Amino acid sequence: MAGVWRCMLAVVVLMCVCLWDSTEAVGGAKSRPRPQRPPRKKKPVDPLDSTPAAQNVDIEQMTGTWYLLNTASKCTFLMKHGTSVEPTVMTLTRANQTLSVSTKTRRDHMCWEILQVYHLTPTNGKLTLKGSSPALNTEIVIGETDHTSFAIMYYQKQGKITMKLYGRSVDNLSEPMLTKFEQLAEKQGYGLAYLFPFPNYSHCGTVDKDHVINCVPTC
Structure with a gap:
C-alpha cells in the first residue's frame, strides 16, 4: 500500500512541474506569472551621429559668399x-x-x-x-563640400534635421550634384515633396540698417 501512495505522489509532483509555466491548469486557478524585467530603453540615436562631416573641410576656405539653391x-x-x-x-x-554669418533674403x-x-x-x-538654452542649440554639420562650387550642410534642432545645398555661384552647379543632394535628402526621409528650390536671381545687395536683425531662425 505504501508503494502505491509513493507512486501517486510521484505522478502528482510530475504534473505540478509540467504545469508550472502554464497560465491555467485544467479545472484550477490561474498560475501566478513570473515577474519580468521591463525591456531596457534603447538610447536614441542622434541623427547627426550618422552624418559625419566631410574630412576635407577647411573653415578658412568655407568663408565668403554662398547662394542657397535647395533645402530639404x-x-x-x-x-x-x-x-x-x-x-x-x-x-x-x-x-x-x-x-560670423550674414544671411540676406527678401520678405x-x-x-x-x-x-x-x-x-x-x-x-x-x-x-x-x-x-x-543648450536644448535649443542648432548643431550644424558640413556634410560635403569642395569649397569652390558647392556645400551640403545639415542643421539639427531638437532632433529635427534641415538640409541645405549652397553654391558659390547660381549657375555653375552641375545636375549630378543636384541629384546627389536629392539622394542624400531621401536617406533622411525627405522625398521630393520636402524639397524646396530657391530662386537663383535677384539676390539682395546692400541692406538698410533698420532691416538688420540678430536672430535664431526656426529652420
Whole structure:
C-alpha cells in the first residue's frame, strides 16, 4: 500500500512541474506569472551621429559668399510657404573660434539681413548655433563640400534635421550634384515633396540698417 501512495505522489509532483509555466491548469486557478524585467530603453540615436562631416573641410576656405539653391526640410514655415521662398545669400567670415554669418533674403518686398554666430567645435566640420538654452542649440554639420562650387550642410534642432545645398555661384552647379543632394535628402526621409528650390536671381545687395536683425531662425 505504501508503494502505491509513493507512486501517486510521484505522478502528482510530475504534473505540478509540467504545469508550472502554464497560465491555467485544467479545472484550477490561474498560475501566478513570473515577474519580468521591463525591456531596457534603447538610447536614441542622434541623427547627426550618422552624418559625419566631410574630412576635407577647411573653415578658412568655407568663408565668403554662398547662394542657397535647395533645402530639404519638414519645417512648418517651408511646408506652408515653400512655393514662395525668396532668393537667399549667406556670407561667412572667420573670427577666432567662430564664424560670423550674414544671411540676406527678401520678405514683404524688402531686403533683410540676419546676423548669427556659428561656434566651432573640436570636431572639424561641426559647428553650433547657440540658442537661449543648450536644448535649443542648432548643431550644424558640413556634410560635403569642395569649397569652390558647392556645400551640403545639415542643421539639427531638437532632433529635427534641415538640409541645405549652397553654391558659390547660381549657375555653375552641375545636375549630378543636384541629384546627389536629392539622394542624400531621401536617406533622411525627405522625398521630393520636402524639397524646396530657391530662386537663383535677384539676390539682395546692400541692406538698410533698420532691416538688420540678430536672430535664431526656426529652420
